[in-house]
Amino acid sequence: MTEHSYNFAYLDEQTKRMIRRxxxxxxxxxxxxxxxxxREMPMPYGWGTGGVQVTAACLTPDDTLKVIDQGADxxxxxxxxxxxxxxxxGVAVTEATTEASIIQTRHRIPETALxxxxxxxxxxxxxxxxxxxxxxxxxxxxxxxxxxxGLMHVKLYEDIARHGxxxxxxxxxxxxxxxxxxxxxPIPKFDxxxxxxxxxxxxxxxxxxxxxxxxxxxxxxxSLDFDDHPFxxxxxxxxxxxCGASESYLDEVITDDQGxxxxxxxxxxxxxxxxxxxxxxxxxxxxSEGDAA
Amino acid sequence: xxxxxxxGGFSDAPTQSSFAFRAALEILSRPGEIRALTGATPxxxxxxxxxxxLLTLCDGTTPxxxxxxxxxxxxxDWITFHCGAxxxxxxxxxxxxxxxxxxxxxxxxxxGQPDYPDRSATLIVExxxxxQSDARLIGPGIAGFTLLSLPELAAFQANRALFPLGFDCFFxxxxxxxxxxxxxxxxxx
Amino acid sequence: MxxxxxxxxxxxxxxxxxxxxxxxxxxxxxxxxxPQIREQLALAVNRVMAEGSLYDPDLAALAIKQARGDLIExxxxxxxxxxxxxxxxxxxxxxxxRMAVVRRISATFKDLPGGQVLGPTFDYTHRLLDFKLAAEGxxxxxxxxxxxxxDVPHVTEFLNRDGMIEVEPGGNATPPDLTREPMELPASxxxxxxxxxxxxxxxxxxxxxxxxxGYGRTxxxxxxxxIGTVAVEMDIPELGFAVEIGEMxxxxxxxxxxxxxxxxxxxQFTRGYGLVFGQTERKAIAMSLVDRALRWAELGExxxxxxxxxxxxxxxHADNVQATGxxxxxxxxxxxxxxxxxxxxxxLRSEALAAQEAAx
Numbered sequence: 001m002t003e004h005s006y007n008f009a010y011l012d013e014q015t016k017r018m019i020r021r022x023x024x025x026x027x028x029x030x031x032x033x034x035x036x037x038x039r040e041m042p043m044p045y046g047w048g049t050g051g052v053q054v055t056a057a058c059l060t061p062d063d064t065l066k067v068i069d070q071g072a073d074x075x076x077x078x079x080x081x082x083x084x085x086x087x088x089x090g091v092a093v094t095e096a097t098t099e100a101s102i103i104q105t106r107h108r109i110p111e112t113a114l115x116x117x118x119x120x121x122x123x124x125x126x127x128x129x130x131x132x133x134x135x136x137x138x139x140x141x142x143x144x145x146x147x148x149x150g151l152m153h154v155k156l157y158e159d160i161a162r163h164g165x166x167x168x169x170x171x172x173x174x175x176x177x178x179x180x181x182x183x184x185x186p187i188p189k190f191d192x193x194x195x196x197x198x199x200x201x202x203x204x205x206x207x208x209x210x211x212x213x214x215x216x217x218x219x220x221x222x223s224l225d226f227d228d229h230p231f232x233x234x235x236x237x238x239x240x241x242x243c244g245a246s247e248s249y250l251d252e253v254i255t256d257d258q259g260x261x262x263x264x265x266x267x268x269x270x271x272x273x274x275x276x277x278x279x280x281x282x283x284x285x286x287x288s289e290g291d292a293a
Numbered sequence: 294x295x296x297x298x299x300x301g302g303f304s305d306a307p308t309q310s311s312f313a314f315r316a317a318l319e320i321l322s323r324p325g326e327i328r329a330l331t332g333a334t335p336x337x338x339x340x341x342x343x344x345x346x347l348l349t350l351c352d353g354t355t356p357x358x359x360x361x362x363x364x365x366x367x368x369x370d371w372i373t374f375h376c377g378a379x380x381x382x383x384x385x386x387x388x389x390x391x392x393x394x395x396x397x398x399x400x401x402x403x404x405g406q407p408d409y410p411d412r413s414a415t416l417i418v419e420x421x422x423x424x425q426s427d428a429r430l431i432g433p434g435i436a437g438f439t440l441l442s443l444p445e446l447a448a449f450q451a452n453r454a455l456f457p458l459g460f461d462c463f464f465x466x467x468x469x470x471x472x473x474x475x476x477x478x479x480x481x482x
Numbered sequence: 483m484x485x486x487x488x489x490x491x492x493x494x495x496x497x498x499x500x501x502x503x504x505x506x507x508x509x510x511x512x513x514x515x516x517p518q519i520r521e522q523l524a525l526a527v528n529r530v531m532a533e534g535s536l537y538d539p540d541l542a543a544l545a546i547k548q549a550r551g552d553l554i555e556x557x558x559x560x561x562x563x564x565x566x567x568x569x570x571x572x573x574x575x576x577x578x579x580r581m582a583v584v585r586r587i588s589a590t591f592k593d594l595p596g597g598q599v600l601g602p603t604f605d606y607t608h609r610l611l612d613f614k615l616a617a618e619g620x621x622x623x624x625x626x627x628x629x630x631x632x633d634v635p636h637v638t639e640f641l642n643r644d645g646m647i648e649v650e651p652g653g654n655a656t657p658p659d660l661t662r663e664p665m666e667l668p669a670s671x672x673x674x675x676x677x678x679x680x681x682x683x684x685x686x687x688x689x690x691x692x693x694x695x696g697y698g699r700t701x702x703x704x705x706x707x708x709i710g711t712v713a714v715e716m717d718i719p720e721l722g723f724a725v726e727i728g729e730m731x732x733x734x735x736x737x738x739x740x741x742x743x744x745x746x747x748x749x750q751f752t753r754g755y756g757l758v759f760g761q762t763e764r765k766a767i768a769m770s771l772v773d774r775a776l777r778w779a780e781l782g783e784x785x786x787x788x789x790x791x792x793x794x795x796x797x798x799h800a801d802n803v804q805a806t807g808x809x810x811x812x813x814x815x816x817x818x819x820x821x822x823x824x825x826x827x828x829x830l831r832s833e834a835l836a837a838q839e840a841a842x
């Protein structure tokens with residue numbers, strides 16, 4: 001049931017046209033941040049206003065929407081955004097990655113491989129990968145124009161000199177189609193390989209910073225590294241304690257004040273699907289029992 | 294204003310433009326794909342697909358250039374009435390509509406600035422026919438290669454050489470459309 | 483046994499219900515009405531209108547009530563509502579020289595045409611808590627002066643006559659609209675003024691204060707500060723002339739600043755400008771100081787590295803709705819990024835400890 005006092009998917013048509021034009025230019029120039037006149041949304045900046053505007057501009061009444069935060073469908077902000085689109089667009093929603101046509105995400109790429117026809121919309125806080133090296137937009141814009149990314153390599157190299165490794169664990173910078181250095185949003189670097197050559201279209205929205213960018217399907221996305229220090233995606237060296245998965249990204253949960261902890265999949269749909277098909281981790285229980293609790 | 298200029302817009306803009314945009318997004322994201330683009334019934338010579346694109350993407354903030362036979366009273370009125378877009382010369386256009394022949398020389402169109410490559414024109418190229426044949430497309434959005442019946446090769450190769458600058462294209466024929474962003478490499482089969 | 487936390491939706495609904503109850507407070511105390519807020523907390527209403535960029539005292543009062551008096555939250559409510567409103571047209575520029583002033587002071591001339599009008603100001607109140615207000619706030623009516631309907635010319639116009647102050651040429655160019663176009667730097671003065679006018683009062687105040695203390699000093703005098711109502715007119719093409727569609731209260735400040743002169747310009751005074759909705763004179767004065775500090779490049783002055791001279795710094799950080807959203811978003815879950823850092827630090831520590839042991 002949509003709320004009829006607002007337009008379909010909340011935004012007015014003129015605003016949607018403006019965002020749609022920015023998305024198309026983003027697709028045409030992969031990895032380049034297109035400025036757009038981000039609107040004030042009825043939720044705070046920093047809470048996904050960019051992603052929400054991109055999703056609103058892409059949604060059709062036929063879509064099935066999934067919203068995740070930290071990989072989970074049931075985190076409060078994911079619940080809130082999902083509810084917003086149920087109210088304003090009346091679209092179907094799902095927690096199943098495979099059933100969704102549009103997935104809005106904060107900080108994760110789903111574990112389940114995406115397919116053609118799906119759109120993954122990222123919420124982005126700071127879209128400029130060079131921002132923490134050079135705070136001025138006027139300067140970073142010039143660097144992108146001139147493909148002058150030496151500063152980034154110097155930073156990564158200084159990490160190696162000091163720590164013996166690149167000390168960036170999330171929002172790990174990538175280069176798109178050999179041209180633009182791009183911030184993949186604060187996903188763990190474990191997720192970086194999934195950015196490249198995905199059959200799905202990936203759109204990035206930064207509301208407060210007024211930028212939209214895109215990685216089209218089947219686009220080469222390379223995590224920056226050095227020949228002698230190749231990029232390595234990492235995760236906690238454990239299996240999921242609920243479903244036993246060894247290849248998924250894990251959240252650490254503190255279970256008591258004696259140092260007890262367990263590791264569980266951050267992707268709740270992935271974990272649930274595995275448990276439903278009979279996989280049980282070291283501390284897990286069969287799925288029906290867990291649901292009843 | 295001609296009476297037929299008042300007709301042929303979207304009857305349910307929020308819904309119809311959402312479907313039209315998704316189709317436009319799909320075809321620009323996957324060069325070589327051909328999709329239906331409907332909802333508009335513009336006066337001739339504008340195709341249904343080109344009409345739907347204009348209604349979905351253009352408004353008072355996007356100068357439109359009508360090329361050749363498309364620069365006629367009824368279409369000027371139709372765009373003014375339904376989109377409110379100012380009609381301008383090729384050099385000033387954000388969107389341009391015409392046959393490939395009418396749009397030539399395409400070097401007139403905005404290709405963006407080195408610091409703002411997004412400030413470039415989008416060409417809506419009206420085609421007699423649209424087939425997955427003739428030219429081989431390689432690049433972002435394409436697994437391996439795809440085929441598309443482009444009107445020529447040289448202009449698109451020259452456009453690709455400008456990357457990240459360059460114009461972007463939609464090809465329209467009746468209710469069907471395909472996309473070709475500046476990022477695509479094109480070659481003969 | 484561990485079961486992942488569920489029930490986000492229920493938690494949110496319950497939080498909202500609790501919030502509504504807290505907003506109302508003790509139900510044995512009479513509820514605030516919007517007219518009470520509008521009339522008796524008028525300066526809060528003005529600030530919400532100014533920074534919300536929407537001139538509607540009733541809506542601002544509603545926002546203040548809904549936000550429990552949190553003015554930034556109220557500004558946010560107004561902004562989010564404003565975004566959804568259709569644009570029916572643009573008014574003609576308001577003519578502040580024809581303002582019906584309730585307050586008009588100049589710090590540069592002892593007397594001048596139009597006179598010094600102190601108006602309803604806190605300026606010379608002794609800041610002593612008035613305990614009478616705690617009991618009842620009825621006040622005797624203030625004395626009335628005969629109304630003078632003559633226009634009150636701007637102080638800078640007097641200086642202009644002798645070429646003593648820079649000329650601000652008028653223009654018909656449509657100014658950019660910060661709320662409809664992405665911010666582009668370097669910004670025009672019109673865009674800067676727009677951003678400062680809706681910028682956070684506290685931020686603009688601090689920036690202005692920093693210029694007074696020497697971080698980009700501009701030697702400002704308040705040439706004139708005026709508060710009053712102006713007519714808002716709109717051109718109606720069908721009529722062929724402008725009609726008045728309403729009036730609004732504005733505060734305008736123009737500073738007169740020193741200028742050494744340049745190769746092409748003999749020494750003359752320069753201007754800083756502030757214009758804000760409602761009676762908001764702290765903001766208007768601060769705005770004019772920051773405006774003047776940001777004009778260093780066009781006036782051929784040196785960039786001294788002062789924050790108030792730094793256009794990108796000022797414009798990108800002045801908006802309190804942007805700032806509060808991003809600041810507060812760090813309370814959202816960051817399990818995933820934190821986990822990636824935990825692993826990294828654990829690995830770096832174990833490598834460092836291993837290296838230490840090997841050395842020993």
